[in-house]
Structures are given as C-alpha cells and as structure tokens.
Amino acid sequence: MPTTTETPNAAAAGQVNLGDLTVNRLGFGAMRITGPGIWGPPKDHDASIKTLRRAVDLGVNFIDTADSYGPNVSEELIAEALHPYPNGLVIATKGGWERVGPGQWVHNASPKHLEEAVNGSLRRLKLDRIDVYQLHIPDPTVSFDASMQTLEKLRQQGKIRHIALSNVTLEHVERARKITPIVSVQNRYSFADREWDYLLDHCEKNGIAFIPWAPLGQNREAHDLLDKIAKDLDASPLQVALAWLLRRSPVTLPIPGTSSPQHVEENIAAAALKLPDATFKQLSAVTPPPASLR
Helix, strand or coil: CCCCCCCCCCCCEEEEEECCCCEEEECCCCCCCCCHHEEEECCCHHHHEEEEEEEECCCCCCCCCCCEEEEHHHHHHHHHCCCCCCCCCCEEEEEEEEEEEEEEEEEECCCHHEEEEHHHHHHHCCCCCCEEEECCCCCCCHHHHHHHHHHHHHHCCCCEEEEEEECCCCHHHHHHHCCEEEEEEEEEEEECCCHHHHHHHHHHHCEEEEEEECCCCCCCCHHHHHHHHHCCCCCCCHHHHHHHHHHCHHHHHHHCCCCCCCHHHHHHHHHHCCHCCCCHHHHHHCCCCCCCHC
C-alpha cells in the first residue's frame, strides 16, 4: 500500500459532478457483496455490512449497485447497513438486465419492466427518489428510445433525480441526450482495455462523469508490467490501476468493489497514490489485446 500514516480517504481523489450532485471521485461498487456468481446472499453477511460501513467511514459518498446483483440482495444490504443514509451519500442503481441464475443475465428494458424495476429499487433502498438511475444495458429487443422515454417519465414523476447509462456506445449517449439529460456513463475501461477511449473523451468534453468497470483489464502481459510498477511504488496492482484511471481524466469515477473491510481500505488508499509522469506514460502506452481475446 502507499506508505502513509494517514487513514485513507476517498476525498483525496478529488470530486466530480453528477448533474447537481458532487461526489468524491473514488466510489464503491456493490456487486461483490452478494453471493458467488453475483447470486444470492453473501457467504459472510456481517463482512458485507462492515465493508459498506467502512467505505462510507473512509469518505466514499458514491455507491454503485443494481437490482440484478443478487438479484435484489445488494440493494437490501445497502439499506440494512446504511439507512438512514448520511447526508451527501449518493446511491446509483441500475435496471434493465435481469439475473436469472449464477452468472446468467437476461435483457429486459421494456417500459413495463423498467417501471417495476424503479419501484422495486425505491422500496428496497428505502428511498423516495433515486439519485442516479442507470439503464444497465440497451435491450436489443426493445426500442432504446422507448426505454429512455420511460426513465424520463419516471424522472418527471419525481422517482428519479438523474438518469445515466451503462454498457453503451457514443450513439446511445447522444440519442439518450435528445430525450433526457445524462449525468454519467459506465463502461468497461482500464489502462489495458481502452476500447472506449473516444467515449471517455466525449464525456469529458460534455461534462458527463465516466464510471469505469473492470479496472484491471484481462491482458496478461499488461498485468506483468502492472505487478512490476506496483512493487516499485510499494502499492498493490489494483491501486496502481485505479491511480491511472484517476489521472486519465477529471471525469473518471472508479468504483472498485470488494466484500472485505480490509480490502476496501486498501482500494481507497489509491485515492492518494500519485503516479510519476513516466509511469503514467508507460501504462498509457500499453497496447490493448484484440477484442476477440478480451
């Protein structure tokens, strides 16, 4: 870990705006607090509760979840651990991608389902309004515009404060913005997997937060380099990968996840890790593998 006697704090990463909301630029992804295969309750319920509370204690004020994590389990644990919520805590959830078994996903972004999903998330999270609601992924069998129009209707009804997108292309973003304001985009992205470089640049230009998932990528050669750099900096590989994301753009909002209170401290310590210029350039020069190998 970075050598410091200070307690890690997510505020060291700086801040980013989500519409009229401002959050620390290192959040917490709540997928891994569920059971194996993102299915069912966690093996260690108390550890998941402690992890959520520890993240907030260390300055995390942005938590990312989804109704499909469990399903429902992640949202229920968040409410159990943190409700009544501290001032300034932003919970972002998602709908439109259902979990039907361990490791199994099914598209469902129909207007009817999205309305049911939003109402279910409100109930489980014990909220009157969801601060940031994300379309989890476009549904190939449903009009994308119809999905977005449904979310905009729910926003006008006061059930959603801000609308966001996940697993989308630039075309999706611009189509959505013709229907409703978009405050964030969440796509797979890392120093070793930069397929969405151009989309991140577009988000930065337009004041849209970019939430990268899978911060380590899947490039074995890149991991060897990451391990070496981490050893040189007395840090973990994930800390280095997160520090690269934080430096890559002022609108990145990484959301490392874990079900361990100890690991959440280690992850948040990345907020204070400053990469040397040469190290940042070295990681930025990594050639991503072909899409077929990811």
